[in-house]
Amino acid sequence: MVEEGGFSAAAKRIHRTQSAISLQVAKLEDRLGAKLLDRNTRSVALTAAGETFISYARRILELADEAALAVTAPDEATLLRVGFADYLAPQHLHTLLARFRRAHPNCDLSLILGMGADLFPKLKNGELDLVFAGPEGNKGDILWDEPLVWTGTLPADYQPSQALDLVLMPSPCCYRKIAFDTLTKIGTPWKLAIEANSVHAVQSAVRAGLGISVLPRSVLGDKLPRINDTLPKLPQTSLASYVARGTTHPYAQRFIDFLVSCVNESSMESRRVKLKAI
Known part of the structure; x- marks a missing residue:
């Protein structure tokens, strides 16, 4: 339910009714003697006890998966x-x-x-x-x-006529070609400021403000800024x-x-x- 974002989506995923799931949650809370969810007319949120319980539940499921894999694994080293x-x-x-x-x-x-x-x-x-x-x-x-995104920080007074400093990996990296083609198509000038030999090097250069880059969304993490509306949308990877x-x-x-x-x-x-x- 937490992973799916609500009772309705959870019910659909496991092919049960919303009322059945609500009843199961109520029985679980009664058995534990603790309130797991805070509910009102607009939303449902985990309580502190709920957050603790779900962290243990995820670990239990993780171990169960590992146990099943171990039992069915091939014998040969x-x-x-x-x-x-x-x-x-x-x-x-x-x-x-x-x-x-x-x-x-x-x-x-x-x-x-x-x-x-x-x-x-x-x-x-x-x-x-x-x-x-x-x-x-x-x-x-x-x-x-997953989507590709622009990452970095544009100057506060950025204009489309300004040449963009790019931080990219060497050819034949497909993201390099996508960045060049996308900017060329809309007539935005660019220059290759840094050619980095790894994603870590690209991330470091972007964090240092040395240019912008193109990366999969999952690679951004929490420390790399995303450029949303100023530059054109990129394709999926x-x-x-x-x-x-x-x-x-x-x-x-x-x-x-x-x-x-x-x-x-x-x-x-x-x-x-x-x-x-x-």
């Missing part, structure tokens, strides 16, 4: 070599890897972060078993989409999985499914705590 385009790596990737490792103690993980263009040859040459990158590769399976052709790794698909599940959980948890009224 093996190494899964994963390449991840750092411009699309989910936040807290190290935490996700630790969870997967706990659930699959027979699977050792080797992780390489880098540009997608550098990872694809390694996959083709058999140096990697699995690559996560943007849609620029061939024959990948799209896992999720996507994350795709690429598996070495002709090979079937016993853990590759399990890792893909696990990553998608964790990202979906993270997306739901980031929604507002306040819920819509019934």
Whole structure:
């Protein structure tokens, strides 16, 4: 209910009526002897007890998922070599890897972060078993989409005739081409102020006020400003999985499914705590 943003959406998700969910919440509050939700005619919000309870509930569900994965995991010990385009790596990737490792103690993980263009040859040459990158590769399976956004700070007196300082990664980064093409299409001048070799370097330069950039929304975090209305809207990007052709790794698909599940959980948890009224 919290993740879905209200009773109505939660009822639809689990195929129950709103009244049935409301009754279950009331029974749970009675059993715990604590009020979990504050309700009025306009909204529903978690109480302090509700926030404490839901944090434990999420941990319990997380452990249950790990237990199910561990019981059904292949028995053979093996190494899964994963390449991840750092411009699309989910936040807290190290935490996700630790969870997967706990659930699959027979699977050792080797992780390489880098540009997608550098990872694809390694996959083709058999140096990697699995690559996560943007849609620029061939024959990948799209896992999720997200918007690209402009990030940085424009001058207070910015005019469209002013040349924009750009902070971008080297070619053949697809975001670089999108930035150039988008600005050229509307006749806005630009110059490449900094060519950074990683997302971390791009983020650092943007935070220092050295220019603006194009990044997936999930990469912005809390410290990078977003430019909303001044510059033209950017297209969607996507994350795709690429598996070495002709090979079937016993853990590759399990890792893909696990990553998608964790990202979906993270997306739901980031929604507002306040819920819509019934």
